[in-house]
Amino acid sequence: MSVTAAAGFRAAGVAAGVKSSGGADVALVVNDGPIDAAAGVFTANRAKANPVLWSQQALADGTARAVILNSGGANCFTGAFGFQTTHQTAERVAERLGIGAVEVQVCSTGLIGVGDEAFRQAVLRGVDLAVDALGDDEAAGLAAARAIMTTDSVPKQAIDSRGGYTVGGMAKGAGMLAPGLATMLVVLTTDAVADAAMLDRALRAATRVTFDRLDSDGCMSTNDTVLLLASGASGQRASEAELTAAVTAVCDDLARQLQADAEGASHxxxxxxxxxxxxxxxxxxxxxxxxxxxxxxxxxxxxxxxxxxxxxxxxxxxxxxxxxxxxxxxxxxxxxxxxxxxxxxxxxxxxxxxxxxxxxxxxxxxxxxxxxxxxxxxxxxxxxxxx
Amino acid sequence: MSVTAAAGFRAAGVAAGVKSSGGADVALVVNDGPIDAAAGVFTANRAKANPVLWSQQALADGTARAVILNSGGANCFTGAFGFQTTHQTAERVAERLGIGAVEVQVCSTGLIGVGDEAFRQAVLRGVDLAVDALGDDEAAGLAAARAIMTTDSVPKQAIDSRGGYTVGGMAKGAGMLAPGLATMLVVLTTDAVADAAMLDRALRAATRVTFDRLDSDGCMSTNDTVLLLASGASGQRASEAELTAAVTAVCDDLARQLQADAEGASHxxxxxxxxxxxxxxxxxxxxxxxxxxxxxxxxxxxxxxxxxxxxxxxxxxxxxxxxxxxxxxxxxxxxxxxxxxxxxxxxxxxxxxxxxxxxxxxxxxxxxxxxxxxxxxxxxxxxxxxx
Missing domain, CATH: 3.10.20.340 (ArgJ beta chain, C-terminal domain)
Incomplete structure (x- = not known):
């Protein structure tokens, strides 16, 4: 169980042809509410990928309704065309879900410099396939976790339930793990009731002692993104201390899974x-x-x-x-x-x-x-x- | 030609049993004058080996008459006993050469934590053997350069002559090469006439653009030492600009040899x-x-x-x-x-x-x-x- 463990969320993972291998490569996570508070932590690298540039801006208002993610290409250092690809991807998701484009977070992972017309068309095709495949069950969450894998050998999921609500999450990452995050994408969901400011504090407190203390190879990525979305569907208002503890527990679990799957490691x-x-x-x-x-x-x-x-x-x-x-x-x-x-x-x-x-x-x-x-x-x- | 290329210097390299392999492991360089000006640059690592702690102090007056070096053990993190070993080594050299102990620079390279009684006795034996083997020819310089090798595959020597005087040098190092120097020992000699302050400025200017810009694996050593000794035996007073150019040329040559011999590198x-x-x-x-x-x-x-x-x-x-x-x-x-x-x-x-x-x-x-x-x-x- 991962991003669909908390009530109010649907997810999907599909194969859209972004990866030449034909494997799953586009994931979608949708927050059906009733609330849409969200927080994010992004790479500290000044060389930020196009989806990071987009998502940081789109999250400035503390809300998000959906996250679209792709593996098979980082869409980083791909110029104005690459940024338009990110923008079009958000617009396609928004159109299909009947929401606004700025309510869509975009994440990409894969090789830097990959983001041409074929990449764009594959990702857009992935949006359509993913919307049609959305589900709220365990299988849907697992499909999403699988679709964001690159050199990962296993999908990474974690869950923590306390106080009448749940925090769940998925992660990808198997190298370039370094402070200020890593080549990692993480989506956390909760059905607790919380505002964006509290989510932001809880997420920063959690990442500071988990992902930020995982330094696999000293290299800092251009695409790192950790998102936390709240649906409020449990009706339970979270205390900040308890929510922070739950988010930290899930981040710690995922961080250890990332460490255990680091490329080529034997210890x-x-x-x-x-x-x-x-x-x-x-x-x-x-x-x-x-x-x-x-x-x-x-x-x-x-x-x-x-x-x-x-x-x-x-x-x-x-x-x-x-x-x-x-x-x-x-x-x-x-x-x-x-x-x-x-x-x-x-x-x-x-x-x-x-x-x-x-x-x-x-x-x-x-x-x-x-x-x-x-x-x-x-x-x-x-x-x-x-x- | 290396440390014996400049007039006024003798050198030796002997096998004293510091290394279990039986290879050459103790080197000695002696400045016969008429002057004894010297300068040094030492590792910026706070974890300094005993010979570095000794040599920095002994060089404070800007003079040195001899350098004793060993491979086969770094004498680092070996406590008070290790420092006494360094001190006794300097005293033995001084006694045999009829000079003061503070006129002797000591350098060690090899594994950290190695510096027990057997190490001490081997190094002291090496002093006696080296004093007896001192020579001022090319073979003596080469023997010294060989005796300081650890994982080096070749001895490293360089020379530059201009303005009626010569700068020569030897180096060891094949890994742990990083800014603030490396696991490297370098002894440079010149028969130019120069005072300690000028030698210090010339040496720092040279290392800043050569050894300090060689970063083989990001690791900074505990034993790095670069020494420059002037005998004045040519009778030629050096201009600072010219001496700096000559020292830089020798350092650059040695730095490239260190890079070319870096452990396991293919580029x-x-x-x-x-x-x-x-x-x-x-x-x-x-x-x-x-x-x-x-x-x-x-x-x-x-x-x-x-x-x-x-x-x-x-x-x-x-x-x-x-x-x-x-x-x-x-x-x-x-x-x-x-x-x-x-x-x-x-x-x-x-x-x-x-x-x-x-x-x-x-x-x-x-x-x-x-x-x-x-x-x-x-x-x-x-x-x-x-x-």
Missing amino acids: DIAIEVLGAASEDDAVSVGRSVARSNLFKAAIFGNDPNWGRVLAAIGTTDASFDPFEVDVAFNGVRVCHAGEPDRPREEVDLTPRETRIRIDLHAGEHAATIRTNDLTHEYVHENSAYAS | DIAIEVLGAASEDDAVSVGRSVARSNLFKAAIFGNDPNWGRVLAAIGTTDASFDPFEVDVAFNGVRVCHAGEPDRPREEVDLTPRETRIRIDLHAGEHAATIRTNDLTHEYVHENSAYAS
Whole structure:
């Protein structure tokens, strides 16, 4: 169950010929109300794809009635023609649903530079097929989740119910996962009653500690979009704290599914930073490790190379003394106060789940950054993506 | 010819048992004067190895008479015992040469955390062997250059003569190459007459546009050291401009040798950024591309993926409009004004030398950043390094 788990939503996923493979490639999510409050978080990359440029503007009024998504092409760096394609796509959805074009959010994912006439016609055909295929059941939600997959090996869905309402969601993403989001599209739906301002705060609070702390390969995408739509169909007015908790739970679940499906990864790594002087320091230290190719290659080789951890965190400006730091790999403290501690042979890095614990001994704050190892498969998949 | 090319210098390289392989692992460079002016640039990493901590202090007076270097262990994060090892090493050199310990620079390279009693005894044995082996000929310089190799496949030496004096140098490094230097040790010697302040300015000007613009894998080392020693033995007083040019030429030559020998690389990539509003902007844009794993994996796959270039530069805060940028791969402009231009099939990425030209159309400044591609071999070598 995903975007159709909450009452008031219909969805569809269809094959429209955007992908040359013939697979499902256009998804549609429709909010049937009674309310149409919505919030979104978009990529921080200045190189924004056409659908991001459109959707940010269209969401400025805090409402959305539908989300149209395609895989098979990012429609990024495709110029004025590409922006017109996004606009026409929103207009086609609006026309078919009897709503306004600015009530339609548009998301695209795939290769940058893809967005020609054939792409446009395929997406528009997808709109028609998807409207005809809309359903409110589990199968409809799953079809939508499948249609947004690119190099994903599995569809990603999550759900959380509390307080008489539900939050559900779907996500795609399997690489280019980085702070400020990733090459990821996420649509969350809820039947709680909430206004756009509360949705916005809840969504930002949730993404800050979930998607923003997933840094698979340090690369930031041009198309990242996370949307949260409320139908109010449950009639239950949500408290902000409870809604934030529910949205965070769904985002956390989806983020872990993204991590588990990262291209070519053989380890899912949680970098837990403790004893930091501030939460920002903890995040900065964790991210420096998550972005060290030498560290990531060592994990691939099942090597508890704590020297590469310390070399990475030494490049940050966080408040701590590098020579007072403890580092543990999967529970074995291999470095204590900046010197070798337990023998590296005691560390077992064969499980996929990997925990690196870094105690800075500089304060009371903590944060966990999630990443993956650097593998032969990562290189292979990312050198062959366009061909 | 390298560190012994300039008059007034002797060198040696010996096998002392620091490396378990039995290969050469201790090098010594001695300045016989008549002057002993020196300058150094050290890693910007806060996690500094013991020899870096020693050498920075010992060089504070602008003089050095000898440099002792070892491969086979970084003596980093080895605590007070490791610092004592560095100190004892300097003292042993000083005793054997009849100079003061603070006139001895110490450099180590190898695995972090390695620096136990056996390491200490091997390095001290190396001092004795090296003093006995000192010579002022080409063979002595080559022996020193070989003794500092770790994963390097070839020794690196360079020379430049002008104005009646010579600048020569040796370098090691084959990975962890990043701004603020790399896992690299470089010793430069000159027989020009120059004071420490001029040497310092010349060295910083040279490293800023050479080693600091080589970003092989984004990782910054704990042991990076670049030293410049002047003997004055030519009797020629150098002009600052000419000396800077000579030192820059030698650094540039060595930097290209480091790039060409980067672990597992199959492409040497020059990222030329033009039309920037400032030189800092050009460097920042070039570096963002050099650090994109997705871009680097694409080059490995001979894929002119300009979308990944634009996605990378969009993460910087340099002054330019992402939608006005041109990108060319090996002379073929595949992106013009933020849209597809020539077909990617026209680009030939099979040569090892790869040129990416990015025109920001935002000003008159330029800079070139050098990097390598991300390959299966990189992952393999860096996952197996410690084992």
